[in-house]
Amino acid sequence: MKLMYSPTSPYVRKAMVLAIERGLDRKIEKVAMTASPITENKALDKVNPLAKVPALELDNGMTLFDSPVICEYLDSKHRGDKVFPASGARRWKALRQQAIGDGILDAALLARYEGFMRPENLRWPDWAAGQKRKFTQALDLLEKEVKDLSGGLTIGHITIACALGYLDFRFGDMGWRTGRPKLAAWYDKFARRKSMQATIPPT
Amino acid sequence: MKLMYSPTSPYVRKAMVLAIERGLDRKIEKVAMTASPITENKALDKVNPLAKVPALELDNGMTLFDSPVICEYLDSKHRGDKVFPASGARRWKALRQQAIGDGILDAALLARYEGFMRPENLRWPDWAAGQKRKFTQALDLLEKEVKDLSGGLTIGHITIACALGYLDFRFGDMGWRTGRPKLAAWYDKFARRKSMQATIPPT
Numbered sequence: 001m002k003l004m005y006s007p008t009s010p011y012v013r014k015a016m017v018l019a020i021e022r023g024l025d026r027k028i029e030k031v032a033m034t035a036s037p038i039t040e041n042k043a044l045d046k047v048n049p050l051a052k053v054p055a056l057e058l059d060n061g062m063t064l065f066d067s068p069v070i071c072e073y074l075d076s077k078h079r080g081d082k083v084f085p086a087s088g089a090r091r092w093k094a095l096r097q098q099a100i101g102d103g104i105l106d107a108a109l110l111a112r113y114e115g116f117m118r119p120e121n122l123r124w125p126d127w128a129a130g131q132k133r134k135f136t137q138a139l140d141l142l143e144k145e146v147k148d149l150s151g152g153l154t155i156g157h158i159t160i161a162c163a164l165g166y167l168d169f170r171f172g173d174m175g176w177r178t179g180r181p182k183l184a185a186w187y188d189k190f191a192r193r194k195s196m197q198a199t200i201p202p203t
Numbered sequence: 204m205k206l207m208y209s210p211t212s213p214y215v216r217k218a219m220v221l222a223i224e225r226g227l228d229r230k231i232e233k234v235a236m237t238a239s240p241i242t243e244n245k246a247l248d249k250v251n252p253l254a255k256v257p258a259l260e261l262d263n264g265m266t267l268f269d270s271p272v273i274c275e276y277l278d279s280k281h282r283g284d285k286v287f288p289a290s291g292a293r294r295w296k297a298l299r300q301q302a303i304g305d306g307i308l309d310a311a312l313l314a315r316y317e318g319f320m321r322p323e324n325l326r327w328p329d330w331a332a333g334q335k336r337k338f339t340q341a342l343d344l345l346e347k348e349v350k351d352l353s354g355g356l357t358i359g360h361i362t363i364a365c366a367l368g369y370l371d372f373r374f375g376d377m378g379w380r381t382g383r384p385k386l387a388a389w390y391d392k393f394a395r396r397k398s399m400q401a402t403i404p405p406t
Binding site for chain 2 (some may be wrong): 036037038039040045049050051052062063064065066069072073076087093095096098099100103113114118119122123124126127130131133134137138141142149197
């Protein structure tokens with residue numbers, strides 16, 4: 001299978017962390033793709049009309065996106081412990097955590113497009129502030145719920161770790177660890193995993 | 204359970220269509236909420252730090268979001284045919300279709316915020332064009348793949364129908380049916396379902 005890939009995309013990182021954790025990375029051919037909300041990339045559009053990475057092309061030609069779908073598909077392709085719990089309270093907890101992590105990322109990327117990509121004279125401070133409020137509130141919730149990040153590895157843990165790694169990568173100045181010591185301690189331990197070390201975005 | 208609700212949100216509509224299709228709507232208490240990317244709503248933030256609807260508060264106090272998680276949860280709470288196929292090719296097809304529908308909505312909402320909410324002097328035509336390209340390409344793909352919208356009801360069908368309904372509601376001028384006769388025919392039939400009729404957004 002072929003993964004439409006960018007080394008700086010935190011959503012791609014989710015898929016790669018899962019793949020490395022469960023020994024699937026050798027089965028994945030990475031295809032480098034530039035994804036931008038502004039500039040057309042016809043090669044990427046052919047695989048994903050929404051023009052985003054990751055997108056996964058299966059050997060039978062089927063294409064999958066977005067990252068939650070790709071991650072659940074990858075999780076069906078190994079025989080180890082599943083990172084998507086099959087059912088019940090454990091599943092809802094993991095999917096809710098994935099939604100928190102993806103929600104932090106969605107808001108952080110919109111704030112970044114506003115503050116870096118958009119021409120300076122067209123920026124709207126209220127928009128950037130609204131997105132920042134979303135991911136700040138989500139971080140505060142994670143600090144309160146940090147005990148829910150213990151136990152066997154789930155897609156919730158992976159997504160939240162990729163989200164925090166993205167904040168370090170693109171929002172280093174905001175100091176997300178300040179006032180959130182438990183979340184910081186959890187992340188700093190999680191980030192030592194081989195899968196996280198192997199997927200650190202290039203500076 | 205309590206659903207943080209807005210009658211104009213297409214993501215809320217997904218959850219309500221599913222609930223009506225499977226007889227769960229009587230178990231859902233709708234709590235009217237105004238969600239905006241700009242204006243704070245503390246009542247909503249308490250349930251969902253990402254400040255979006257839908258959010259679902261369970262009787263045990265757990266909160267779920269976003270719409271794919273809520274819909275899968277609701278689907279676990281009835282004994283009828285599941286709209287999330289349990290596994291295999293049918294599941295990936297349904298989840299991929301849900302991602303296409305949600306992707307159309309994500310792009311359409313960003314285009315709408317750009318064109319209606321943002322102060323006129325701060326609008327960036329390249330951004331609006333990029334988002335419109337995403338959902339236009341996704342519509343073209345659906346026209347090609349319309350035969351995959353047959354068969355038993357899935358979350359893919361529901362999501363795509365809610366996305367097309369949203370385009371009628373907010374982007375009536377774009378004429379999405381033009382050049383896409385098969386998709387238009389599929390939607391116009393689907394939209395006659397009681398669940399769709401009961402959830403038409405108010406004008």
